[in-house]
Amino acid sequence: MARRLLRVSSVAAAVFASSGFYLYNQQVDLNDLSLIRFGRAAATTAVISFDYLTAFKHVEYGSEEYWALKSKVHRRSAERLRDLCCANRGTFIKVGQHLGALDYLLPQEYTSTLKVLHSRAPQSSMEEIQQVIREDLGKELSDLFVSFEEKPQGAASLAQVHKAVLHDGRMVAIKVQHPKVQKQSSKDIMVMEVLVRAVHWLFPDFAFMWLVEEAKKNMPLELDFLNEGHNAERVSSMLAHFPFLKVPTIHWDLSTKRILTMEFAEGGQVNDLQYMKKHGINVNQISENLGRMYSEMIFVHGFVHCDPHPGNVLVRRCPHSRKTEIVLLDHGLYQVLQPDFRLNYCRLWQALIQGDMSGVERYSRRLGAGDLYPLFACVLTARSWTAVNTGISSVPVTHSEDVEIRTNAALYLPQISELLNRVPRQMLLLLKTNDLLRGIETTLQTRAASSSFINMSRCCIRALARHKRSKTSSRRRRLQISLSESFHLLRLGVYEAFLWLRGSVLGAGLSALLGFLL
Numbered sequence: 001m002a003r004r005l006l007r008v009s010s011v012a013a014a015v016f017a018s019s020g021f022y023l024y025n026q027q028v029d030l031n032d033l034s035l036i037r038f039g040r041a042a043a044t045t046a047v048i049s050f051d052y053l054t055a056f057k058h059v060e061y062g063s064e065e066y067w068a069l070k071s072k073v074h075r076r077s078a079e080r081l082r083d084l085c086c087a088n089r090g091t092f093i094k095v096g097q098h099l100g101a102l103d104y105l106l107p108q109e110y111t112s113t114l115k116v117l118h119s120r121a122p123q124s125s126m127e128e129i130q131q132v133i134r135e136d137l138g139k140e141l142s143d144l145f146v147s148f149e150e151k152p153q154g155a156a157s158l159a160q161v162h163k164a165v166l167h168d169g170r171m172v173a174i175k176v177q178h179p180k181v182q183k184q185s186s187k188d189i190m191v192m193e194v195l196v197r198a199v200h201w202l203f204p205d206f207a208f209m210w211l212v213e214e215a216k217k218n219m220p221l222e223l224d225f226l227n228e229g230h231n232a233e234r235v236s237s238m239l240a241h242f243p244f245l246k247v248p249t250i251h252w253d254l255s256t257k258r259i260l261t262m263e264f265a266e267g268g269q270v271n272d273l274q275y276m277k278k279h280g281i282n283v284n285q286i287s288e289n290l291g292r293m294y295s296e297m298i299f300v301h302g303f304v305h306c307d308p309h310p311g312n313v314l315v316r317r318c319p320h321s322r323k324t325e326i327v328l329l330d331h332g333l334y335q336v337l338q339p340d341f342r343l344n345y346c347r348l349w350q351a352l353i354q355g356d357m358s359g360v361e362r363y364s365r366r367l368g369a370g371d372l373y374p375l376f377a378c379v380l381t382a383r384s385w386t387a388v389n390t391g392i393s394s395v396p397v398t399h400s401e402d403v404e405i406r407t408n409a410a411l412y413l414p415q416i417s418e419l420l421n422r423v424p425r426q427m428l429l430l431l432k433t434n435d436l437l438r439g440i441e442t443t444l445q446t447r448a449a450s451s452s453f454i455n456m457s458r459c460c461i462r463a464l465a466r467h468k469r470s471k472t473s474s475r476r477r478r479l480q481i482s483l484s485e486s487f488h489l490l491r492l493g494v495y496e497a498f499l500w501l502r503g504s505v506l507g508a509g510l511s512a513l514l515g516f517l518l
Contacts, residue, residue: 355391
């Protein structure tokens with residue numbers, strides 16, 4: 001028995017040693033091995049689960065000590081999750097960034113900790129970048145570019161961007177995919193699915209399968225840079241009537257599934273108040289134009305850029321006209337809204353703006369919220385139930401309300417998880433987009449501005465009128481619909497003019513004069 005055990009041990013040691021020697025000779029990065037990546041993810045999941053299972057055993061539920069301890073557990077669990085994403089990179093960082101954007105859906109300890117992943121993305125070496133370009137374009141860098149900056153302009157979870165100059169003198173940005181991401185992504189998503197199911201078995205209230213399903217659907221699209229180029233061209237054509245929007249032109253002859261070459265566009269991030277002040281850019285104008293752009297995408301066209309974090313939204317003075325522009329980057333992730341969903345979403349926002357509670361319930365239920373419609377309304381608007389009842393356009397956002405919403409995100413996490421599993425998949429990316437846009441508005445201090453509600457209302461009116469016209473062949477009925485649309489748009493315009501007058505110097509003067517006369 002001892003001899004057999006010795007023999008087995010010797011064989012195992014030999015296999016282990018030869019495997020190690022082979023991996024060393026092949027210069028294999030252990031981080032690329034699926035077994036290592038799975039083991040790291042499983043270990044992190046086990047530690048976090050054990051922490052949540054044991055931390056509250058000797059603490060009374062609902063006590064001050066309980067909530068303080070829960071915040072600590074959230075924080076250290078988020079830090080472990082962040083470290084896992086940084087170690088496994090690629091798809092893990094992408095999913096972590098997605099979670100970090102859900103400010104009003106997840107506990108603040110998670111979102112604030114995971115936000116740093118936008119600045120922790122890995123960088124590929126210059127050798128790896130050259131290899132991808134060589135494989136996909138079939139030429140060396142010197143054959144394609146006069147100059148190519150080795151230091152990337154920015155690195156993200158799936159790719160990094162370099163600045164270069166073509167032989168005809170045009171400056172371009174080259175987005176090159178990290179070479180190992182494509183191969184690892186499907187396996188990483190499978191690992192996430194297994195672990196999320198295991199955690200759901202341990203904690204039935206933890207229902208985050210929606211996250212895995214979204215990653216499964218969206219990751220292949222985001223890894224296809226030709227798809228991204230087509231999205232960029234489509235949104236540029238769709239919003240061509242907005243002179244303030246700049247979408248970089250694609251160079252198709254230098255683009256593949258892993259390489260996207262586009263016009264180079266400089267600018268400051270949309271949350272960089274110092275940059276805007278230095279270049280004389282009006283913060284309110286930027287916020288209003290961003291709202292107009294997204295309202296048009298969501299309500300009128302149903303084709304929505306779903307990753308508007310500050311690194312993807314630049315502001316600048318146009319080099320030629322000197323007018324303010326918004327530069328929209330990273331077109332890999334778009335949501336196409338089905339017509340019925342988009343129209344119900346339009347009607348829901350109209351009800352929310354007007355404080356029409358029967359409409360809020362009706363259209364929330366149509367969008368799958370069921371009896372969780374009050375929570376859905378609060379999640380969608382990031383406003384308290386009191387503000388929703390009053391009409392969100394009538395009540396300004398206060399700091400105390402914002403704190404209340406963030407606190408409730410932790411208190412109602414099981415219900416929020418259930419809600420996110422109920423609503424159509426189209427809603428999930430819209431919620432992320434809403435949170436990212438709200439984050440920008442909060443930084444610019446333009447949150448819940450009346451102009452944003454006016455722009456939303458204007459787009460909802462146009463979208464619903466267009467739909468009604470498409471459903472009738474009667475010229476008379478079409479005329480009635482168009483006249484009704486024009487009337488409502490005119491009324492909105494008058495209201496907007498009134499608000500402008502009230503806030504202007506002229507308005508203040510008229511108010512003072514009336515006060516003096518009366």
